[in-house]
Amino acid sequence: MTDLTEANERLAQINKSRLDSHGIFAVNIMGTPGSGKTSLLELTLDDLKDRYKIAVIEGDLATSLDAERLKKHGSEVLQINTQGMCHLDANLINKALDRFDLSKLEIIFIENIGNLVCPAFFDLGVHRNVVIVSAPEGDDKPIKYPVMFRETDLFIINKTDLLPYLEVDVGRMKRDAKVINPKIGILELSCKTGDGVQDWLGWVEESMAQAEPRSN
Ligand SMILES: Nc1nc2c(ncn2[C@@H]2O[C@H](COP(=O)(O)OP(=O)(O)OP(=O)(O)O)[C@@H](O)[C@H]2O)c(=O)[nH]1
Numbered sequence: 001m002t003d004l005t006e007a008n009e010r011l012a013q014i015n016k017s018r019l020d021s022h023g024i025f026a027v028n029i030m031g032t033p034g035s036g037k038t039s040l041l042e043l044t045l046d047d048l049k050d051r052y053k054i055a056v057i058e059g060d061l062a063t064s065l066d067a068e069r070l071k072k073h074g075s076e077v078l079q080i081n082t083q084g085m086c087h088l089d090a091n092l093i094n095k096a097l098d099r100f101d102l103s104k105l106e107i108i109f110i111e112n113i114g115n116l117v118c119p120a121f122f123d124l125g126v127h128r129n130v131v132i133v134s135a136p137e138g139d140d141k142p143i144k145y146p147v148m149f150r151e152t153d154l155f156i157i158n159k160t161d162l163l164p165y166l167e168v169d170v171g172r173m174k175r176d177a178k179v180i181n182p183k184i185g186i187l188e189l190s191c192k193t194g195d196g197v198q199d200w201l202g203w204v205e206e207s208m209a210q211a212e213p214r215s216n
């Protein structure tokens with residue numbers, strides 16, 4: 001381990017303890033640019049916001065466009081601009097947690113910077129890691145970016161509504177992901193039609209119950 005990743009790991013543990021001591025369940029959403037991370041979060045907030053107190057940490061290189069979108073869905077949203085850095089790290093999340101009243105939250109979703117490389121190397125101290133790839137990006141993504149799939153809990157294949165127009169072998173994507181990480185969960189969905197989104201919401205609530213963060 002390098003000094004950088006060791007320091008990150010220490011801070012990730014601190015983040016995890018902070019979240020657990022407040023009974024907050026946290027999910028890190030990674031994926032390619034434009035794969036549908038913000039779209040899925042919009043649907044998620046619409047469905048869960050009346051049952052849980054939710055905040056979103058929105059990571060982007062630049063702009064607050066995604067935060068502005070998410071703020072319309074009734075949850076607290078904090079935008080982080082990384083000024084060119086290709087990932088969020090545990091230190092940025094630690095500082096972001098300072099900006100919330102943690103005693104008032106139950107779930108934190110984090111939208112990471114859109115790419116399949118850098119975010120995989122930086123543990124944020126969350127309970128679950130998710131990667132989203134959309135079907136039009138091609139069925140070779142898991143095998144070309146294996147590190148992203150190695151430690152991730154859930155692989156979401158989005159934009160299934162476009163499959164009739166594409167030559168994409170979803171079976172291959174799923175098989176390759178399972179070879180890289182036999183424990184990875186896989187969901188197919190479409191943020192456009194809503195197909196499969198209930199399965200995702202079920203996964204969130206089930207994972208939350210399994211994580212059983214300690215409440216104050
Ligand atoms: N056809 C189709 N389009 C989708 C679907 N989900 C998202 N989109 C569209 O894909 C584009 C990108 O979606 P976003 O949710 O902004 O993607 P993102 O991953 O947050 O993108 P970055 O934050 O830029 O990395 C938008 O134009 C969405 O409307 C889907 O299931 N089907």
Ligand SMILES: [Mg+2]
Pocket residue numbers: 037038039066111
């Ligand atoms: Mg986005």
